[in-house]
Amino acid sequence: MVTKDPRCLNHMFAAEIFMHRFLLSSAVRTLKPKEADWFYIPVYTTCDLTPAGLPLPFKSPRVMRSSIQYISNKWPFWNRTDGADHFFVVPHDFGACFHYQEEKAIERGILPLLRRATLVQTFGQENHVCLKEGSIIIPPFAPPQKMQAHLIPRDTPRSIFVYFRGLFYDTGNDPEGGYYARGARASLWENFKNNPLFDISTDHPATYYEDMQRAVFCLCPLGWAPWSPRLVEAVVFGCIPVIIADDIVLPFADAIPWEEIGVFVEEKDVPKLDTILTSMPIEDILRKQRLLANPSMKQAMLFPQPAQPRDAFHQILNGLARKLPHPEGVYLPPSEKHLNWTAGPVGDLKPW
DSSP, X not given: OTXXXXXXXXXXTTHHHHHHHHHHTOTTOOSOGGGOSXXXXXXXXXXXXXXXXXXXXXXXXXXXXXXXXXXXXXXXXXXXXXXXXXXXXXXXXXXXXXXXXXXXXXXXXXXXXXXXXXXEESOOBTTOXXXXXXXXXXXXXXOHHHHHTTOOOTXXXXXEEEXXXXXSOXXXXXXXXXXXXXXXXXXXXXXXXXXXXXXXXXXXXXXXXXXXXXXXXXXXXXXXXXXXXXXXXXXXXXXXXXXXXXXXXXXXXXXXXXXXXXXXXXXXXXXXXHHHHHTSOHHHHHHHHHHHTOHHXXXXXXXXXXXXXXSHHHHHHHHHHHTOSOOTTSSOOTTOOOOOTTOSOGGGGSOO
Protein backbone atom coordinates (compact mmCIF):
# COMPACT_ATOMS: atom_id res chain seq x y z
CA MET A 1 0.00 0.00 0.00
CA VAL A 2 2.89 2.34 0.76
CA THR A 3 4.53 1.50 -2.57
CA LYS A 4 1.27 2.28 -4.34
CA ASP A 5 0.95 5.69 -2.64
CA PRO A 6 4.02 6.78 -0.60
CA ARG A 7 2.20 9.98 0.42
CA CYS A 8 0.76 8.05 3.34
CA LEU A 9 4.23 8.19 4.92
CA ASN A 10 4.08 11.96 5.22
CA HIS A 11 0.64 12.94 6.49
CA MET A 12 -0.43 13.44 10.11
CA PHE A 13 -2.07 9.99 10.21
CA ALA A 14 1.18 8.10 9.50
CA ALA A 15 1.82 6.90 13.08
CA GLU A 16 0.43 3.44 12.26
CA ILE A 17 3.07 2.83 9.60
CA PHE A 18 5.98 4.06 11.68
CA MET A 19 4.83 2.06 14.72
CA HIS A 20 4.91 -1.05 12.51
CA ARG A 21 8.42 -0.26 11.27
CA PHE A 22 9.62 0.42 14.82
CA LEU A 23 8.28 -2.89 16.12
CA LEU A 24 9.83 -4.91 13.28
CA SER A 25 13.30 -4.18 14.67
CA SER A 26 12.42 -3.59 18.33
CA ALA A 27 13.93 -5.61 21.17
CA VAL A 28 10.42 -6.15 22.56
CA ARG A 29 9.38 -8.15 19.50
CA THR A 30 9.19 -11.93 19.72
CA LEU A 31 8.60 -14.46 16.94
CA LYS A 32 7.19 -16.94 19.50
CA PRO A 33 3.46 -16.30 20.02
CA LYS A 34 3.44 -18.04 23.40
CA GLU A 35 5.91 -15.45 24.71
CA ALA A 36 3.87 -12.50 23.52
CA ASP A 37 2.00 -10.18 25.86
CA TRP A 38 0.49 -8.36 22.88
CA PHE A 39 -0.19 -8.93 19.19
CA TYR A 40 0.09 -5.90 16.90
CA ILE A 41 -1.99 -5.81 13.72
CA PRO A 42 -0.77 -3.31 11.08
CA VAL A 43 -3.61 -2.58 8.65
CA TYR A 44 -2.63 0.77 7.05
CA THR A 45 -6.19 2.04 6.81
CA THR A 46 -4.86 5.59 6.33
CA CYS A 47 -3.18 4.70 3.02
CA ASP A 48 -6.41 5.05 1.02
CA LEU A 49 -5.97 8.67 -0.12
CA THR A 50 -7.88 11.28 -2.09
CA PRO A 51 -6.14 12.98 -5.05
CA ALA A 52 -5.27 15.79 -2.59
CA GLY A 53 -3.51 13.26 -0.31
CA LEU A 54 -6.07 13.11 2.50
CA PRO A 55 -7.09 9.73 3.96
CA LEU A 56 -10.54 8.43 3.08
CA PRO A 57 -11.97 6.73 6.17
CA PHE A 58 -15.06 5.32 4.44
CA LYS A 59 -13.46 2.06 3.28
CA SER A 60 -11.52 1.60 6.53
CA PRO A 61 -14.18 -0.49 8.31
CA ARG A 62 -14.18 -3.01 5.44
CA VAL A 63 -10.37 -3.12 5.34
CA MET A 64 -10.16 -3.53 9.12
CA ARG A 65 -12.90 -6.14 9.24
CA SER A 66 -11.36 -8.17 6.42
CA SER A 67 -7.97 -8.04 8.15
CA ILE A 68 -9.43 -9.35 11.40
CA GLN A 69 -11.29 -12.06 9.50
CA TYR A 70 -8.02 -13.07 7.85
CA ILE A 71 -6.00 -13.34 11.07
CA SER A 72 -8.83 -15.10 12.93
CA ASN A 73 -9.05 -17.72 10.18
CA LYS A 74 -5.29 -18.18 9.73
CA TRP A 75 -4.08 -18.23 13.37
CA PRO A 76 -5.65 -19.23 16.72
CA PHE A 77 -4.55 -16.20 18.75
CA TRP A 78 -7.38 -13.75 17.99
CA ASN A 79 -10.02 -16.38 18.75
CA ARG A 80 -8.53 -17.15 22.20
CA THR A 81 -9.42 -13.67 23.41
CA ASP A 82 -11.67 -12.10 20.75
CA GLY A 83 -8.82 -9.64 20.28
CA ALA A 84 -8.41 -8.57 23.92
CA ASP A 85 -4.62 -9.07 23.76
CA HIS A 86 -4.30 -7.37 20.35
CA PHE A 87 -3.74 -3.69 19.63
CA PHE A 88 -4.29 -1.48 16.62
CA VAL A 89 -3.17 2.03 15.76
CA VAL A 90 -6.22 3.97 14.52
CA PRO A 91 -5.04 7.55 13.90
CA HIS A 92 -8.17 8.82 12.12
CA ASP A 93 -10.05 11.97 13.13
CA PHE A 94 -12.36 10.01 15.42
CA GLY A 95 -10.33 6.84 15.84
CA ALA A 96 -12.12 3.57 15.12
CA CYS A 97 -15.44 5.35 14.45
CA PHE A 98 -13.97 5.92 10.96
CA HIS A 99 -15.54 9.22 9.93
CA TYR A 100 -14.18 12.78 9.87
CA GLN A 101 -17.48 14.42 10.86
CA GLU A 102 -18.28 14.03 14.54
CA GLU A 103 -22.03 13.57 14.15
CA LYS A 104 -21.56 10.70 11.70
CA ALA A 105 -18.68 9.24 13.72
CA ILE A 106 -20.93 9.11 16.79
CA GLU A 107 -23.68 7.53 14.73
CA ARG A 108 -21.26 4.81 13.53
CA GLY A 109 -19.56 4.16 16.86
CA ILE A 110 -16.41 2.09 17.24
CA LEU A 111 -16.18 -0.79 14.78
CA PRO A 112 -17.84 -3.69 16.66
CA LEU A 113 -14.98 -6.13 16.03
CA LEU A 114 -12.59 -3.78 17.90
CA ARG A 115 -14.63 -3.66 21.09
CA ARG A 116 -12.22 -5.88 23.05
CA ALA A 117 -8.94 -4.81 21.41
CA THR A 118 -6.75 -1.99 22.72
CA LEU A 119 -6.85 1.06 20.47
CA VAL A 120 -3.89 3.41 20.09
CA GLN A 121 -5.37 6.59 18.69
CA THR A 122 -4.90 10.32 18.23
CA PHE A 123 -8.54 11.08 19.05
CA GLY A 124 -9.26 11.72 22.70
CA GLN A 125 -12.32 13.39 24.20
CA GLU A 126 -13.90 12.65 27.56
CA ASN A 127 -17.24 10.84 27.63
CA HIS A 128 -17.24 10.24 23.88
CA VAL A 129 -18.45 7.12 22.09
CA CYS A 130 -15.29 7.11 19.92
CA LEU A 131 -12.97 6.79 22.94
CA LYS A 132 -13.33 3.56 24.85
CA GLU A 133 -11.83 2.86 28.24
CA GLY A 134 -8.26 1.62 28.10
CA SER A 135 -7.32 3.32 24.84
CA ILE A 136 -3.86 4.91 24.55
CA ILE A 137 -3.87 8.49 23.27
CA ILE A 138 -0.90 9.44 21.06
CA PRO A 139 0.23 12.58 19.23
CA PRO A 140 -0.34 12.82 15.48
CA PHE A 141 2.64 12.23 13.24
CA ALA A 142 4.75 15.29 12.46
CA PRO A 143 7.94 14.79 10.39
CA PRO A 144 10.90 15.08 12.83
CA GLN A 145 13.57 15.58 10.15
CA LYS A 146 11.59 18.34 8.49
CA MET A 147 11.13 20.20 11.77
CA GLN A 148 14.80 19.71 12.65
CA ALA A 149 15.77 21.35 9.36
CA HIS A 150 13.86 24.52 10.30
CA LEU A 151 15.31 25.11 13.77
CA ILE A 152 16.53 28.65 14.44
CA PRO A 153 18.86 29.86 17.24
CA ARG A 154 17.28 29.27 20.66
CA ASP A 155 17.95 32.85 21.75
CA THR A 156 15.86 34.30 18.89
CA PRO A 157 13.41 36.81 20.45
CA ARG A 158 9.77 35.74 20.49
CA SER A 159 8.36 38.84 18.82
CA ILE A 160 4.97 37.35 17.82
CA PHE A 161 2.44 37.30 20.65
CA VAL A 162 -0.19 34.91 19.23
CA TYR A 163 0.31 32.76 16.11
CA PHE A 164 -2.00 30.59 14.03
CA ARG A 165 -2.11 29.36 10.45
CA GLY A 166 -5.01 27.27 9.21
CA LEU A 167 -8.65 27.22 8.19
CA PHE A 168 -11.27 29.31 9.96
CA TYR A 169 -14.13 28.13 7.75
CA ASP A 170 -14.38 24.84 5.86
CA THR A 171 -16.47 26.31 3.07
CA GLY A 172 -16.66 23.04 1.15
CA ASN A 173 -18.15 21.00 3.98
CA ASP A 174 -19.60 23.70 6.26
CA PRO A 175 -20.13 27.04 4.50
CA GLU A 176 -21.72 28.76 7.50
CA GLY A 177 -18.87 27.95 9.90
CA GLY A 178 -21.08 26.88 12.79
CA TYR A 179 -20.41 23.14 12.59
CA TYR A 180 -16.73 23.06 11.64
CA ALA A 181 -14.65 23.37 14.83
CA ARG A 182 -17.98 23.89 16.66
CA GLY A 183 -17.70 27.51 15.55
CA ALA A 184 -14.50 28.16 17.55
CA ARG A 185 -12.30 28.90 14.53
CA ALA A 186 -14.91 31.17 12.96
CA SER A 187 -15.06 33.03 16.29
CA LEU A 188 -11.26 33.36 16.31
CA TRP A 189 -11.28 35.02 12.91
CA GLU A 190 -14.22 37.31 13.49
CA ASN A 191 -12.93 38.53 16.85
CA PHE A 192 -9.20 38.86 16.19
CA LYS A 193 -8.54 39.22 12.44
CA ASN A 194 -7.69 42.91 12.96
CA ASN A 195 -6.02 42.60 16.37
CA PRO A 196 -2.31 43.51 16.04
CA LEU A 197 -1.38 41.03 18.79
CA PHE A 198 -2.80 38.14 16.77
CA ASP A 199 -0.81 36.91 13.76
CA ILE A 200 -3.55 34.68 12.31
CA SER A 201 -4.22 33.78 8.69
CA THR A 202 -5.20 31.01 6.29
CA ASP A 203 -1.87 31.48 4.48
CA HIS A 204 0.74 28.81 5.15
CA PRO A 205 4.10 30.50 4.59
CA ALA A 206 7.42 28.79 3.90
CA THR A 207 8.56 30.24 7.24
CA TYR A 208 5.74 28.52 9.19
CA TYR A 209 8.08 26.54 11.48
CA GLU A 210 10.39 29.53 12.00
CA ASP A 211 7.41 31.74 12.84
CA MET A 212 6.27 29.31 15.55
CA GLN A 213 9.72 29.62 17.13
CA ARG A 214 9.27 33.41 17.19
CA ALA A 215 5.86 33.21 18.88
CA VAL A 216 4.93 33.23 22.56
CA PHE A 217 1.54 31.52 22.15
CA CYS A 218 0.49 29.08 19.40
CA LEU A 219 -3.21 28.47 19.01
CA CYS A 220 -4.29 24.81 18.88
CA PRO A 221 -8.03 24.95 18.22
CA LEU A 222 -10.11 21.95 17.33
CA GLY A 223 -10.99 21.43 13.67
CA TRP A 224 -13.18 18.54 12.57
CA ALA A 225 -11.57 16.66 15.48
CA PRO A 226 -10.14 18.04 18.75
CA TRP A 227 -6.52 17.21 17.91
CA SER A 228 -4.10 18.52 15.27
CA PRO A 229 -0.34 18.48 14.51
CA ARG A 230 -0.11 22.05 15.86
CA LEU A 231 0.05 20.53 19.32
CA VAL A 232 3.21 18.62 18.40
CA GLU A 233 4.71 21.60 16.56
CA ALA A 234 4.05 23.97 19.46
CA VAL A 235 5.76 21.70 21.99
CA VAL A 236 8.74 20.97 19.71
CA PHE A 237 9.24 24.67 18.95
CA GLY A 238 8.79 25.86 22.53
CA CYS A 239 5.66 27.87 21.76
CA ILE A 240 3.08 27.76 24.57
CA PRO A 241 0.12 25.74 23.20
CA VAL A 242 -3.26 27.42 23.65
CA ILE A 243 -5.62 24.45 23.59
CA ILE A 244 -9.15 25.28 22.49
CA ALA A 245 -11.00 21.95 22.47
CA ASP A 246 -13.43 21.22 25.28
CA ASP A 247 -12.91 17.91 27.10
CA ILE A 248 -9.89 16.95 24.99
CA VAL A 249 -7.80 14.01 26.25
CA LEU A 250 -4.17 14.78 25.48
CA PRO A 251 -1.39 12.30 24.61
CA PHE A 252 0.89 10.73 27.21
CA ALA A 253 -0.47 12.72 30.16
CA ASP A 254 1.82 10.77 32.49
CA ALA A 255 4.93 12.02 30.61
CA ILE A 256 3.82 15.52 29.60
CA PRO A 257 2.41 17.94 32.22
CA TRP A 258 -0.10 19.60 29.92
CA GLU A 259 -1.64 21.80 32.60
CA GLU A 260 1.82 23.18 33.37
CA ILE A 261 3.00 23.86 29.82
CA GLY A 262 -0.22 24.84 28.08
CA VAL A 263 -3.14 27.25 28.35
CA PHE A 264 -6.65 25.79 28.21
CA VAL A 265 -9.43 28.02 26.88
CA GLU A 266 -13.02 26.86 26.67
CA GLU A 267 -14.60 27.15 23.24
CA LYS A 268 -17.24 29.58 24.54
CA ASP A 269 -14.47 31.88 25.84
CA VAL A 270 -12.74 32.38 22.48
CA PRO A 271 -14.02 36.01 22.25
CA LYS A 272 -12.13 36.73 25.51
CA LEU A 273 -8.88 35.17 24.29
CA ASP A 274 -6.99 38.47 24.08
CA THR A 275 -7.85 39.30 27.71
CA ILE A 276 -6.98 35.78 28.90
CA LEU A 277 -3.52 35.82 27.31
CA THR A 278 -2.54 39.44 27.97
CA SER A 279 -3.46 39.10 31.65
CA MET A 280 -1.21 36.07 32.19
CA PRO A 281 1.64 36.96 34.60
CA ILE A 282 5.06 37.07 32.97
CA GLU A 283 6.35 34.63 35.62
CA ASP A 284 3.81 32.03 34.44
CA ILE A 285 4.81 32.53 30.81
CA LEU A 286 8.52 32.13 31.61
CA ARG A 287 7.86 29.02 33.70
CA LYS A 288 5.94 27.38 30.86
CA GLN A 289 8.71 28.27 28.42
CA ARG A 290 11.34 26.73 30.70
CA LEU A 291 9.35 23.51 30.92
CA LEU A 292 8.90 23.43 27.15
CA ALA A 293 12.67 23.77 26.71
CA ASN A 294 13.12 20.34 28.33
CA PRO A 295 14.24 17.96 25.53
CA SER A 296 12.31 15.02 27.02
CA MET A 297 9.06 16.97 26.56
CA LYS A 298 9.72 17.32 22.84
CA GLN A 299 10.97 13.75 22.45
CA ALA A 300 7.75 12.25 23.77
CA MET A 301 5.78 13.92 20.97
CA LEU A 302 7.87 12.60 18.08
CA PHE A 303 8.18 9.39 16.02
CA PRO A 304 11.85 9.70 14.96
CA GLN A 305 13.67 7.41 12.53
CA PRO A 306 15.50 5.63 14.06
CA ALA A 307 13.69 5.49 17.39
CA GLN A 308 15.22 7.19 20.43
CA PRO A 309 14.77 6.71 24.18
CA ARG A 310 11.57 8.23 25.63
CA ASP A 311 10.13 9.04 22.18
CA ALA A 312 6.49 8.44 21.21
CA PHE A 313 7.19 4.79 20.30
CA HIS A 314 8.49 4.11 23.81
CA GLN A 315 5.63 6.05 25.39
CA ILE A 316 3.24 3.69 23.58
CA LEU A 317 5.19 0.68 24.90
CA ASN A 318 4.95 2.16 28.41
CA GLY A 319 1.19 2.49 27.96
CA LEU A 320 0.89 -1.13 26.84
CA ALA A 321 3.11 -2.33 29.70
CA ARG A 322 0.90 -0.56 32.25
CA LYS A 323 -2.05 -2.62 31.04
CA LEU A 324 -0.29 -5.86 31.99
CA PRO A 325 -0.92 -8.44 33.27
CA HIS A 326 -4.09 -8.94 31.29
CA PRO A 327 -7.11 -9.19 33.61
CA GLU A 328 -8.95 -12.42 34.25
CA GLY A 329 -11.55 -13.05 31.61
CA VAL A 330 -9.29 -12.14 28.68
CA TYR A 331 -8.87 -15.78 27.68
CA LEU A 332 -12.21 -17.24 26.65
CA PRO A 333 -13.45 -20.84 26.81
CA PRO A 334 -13.43 -22.35 23.30
CA SER A 335 -17.20 -22.08 22.93
CA GLU A 336 -17.51 -18.53 24.29
CA LYS A 337 -17.54 -15.54 21.95
CA HIS A 338 -18.11 -11.88 22.79
CA LEU A 339 -17.99 -10.29 19.34
CA ASN A 340 -20.89 -10.01 16.93
CA TRP A 341 -19.45 -10.46 13.44
CA THR A 342 -22.63 -9.25 11.74
CA ALA A 343 -23.03 -6.02 13.75
CA GLY A 344 -22.64 -2.63 12.09
CA PRO A 345 -23.79 -1.00 8.85
CA VAL A 346 -24.47 -3.40 5.98
CA GLY A 347 -21.84 -1.68 3.81
CA ASP A 348 -19.12 -2.57 6.34
CA LEU A 349 -19.82 -6.30 5.96
CA LYS A 350 -18.70 -6.51 2.34
CA PRO A 351 -15.31 -8.26 2.06
CA TRP A 352 -12.37 -6.10 1.09
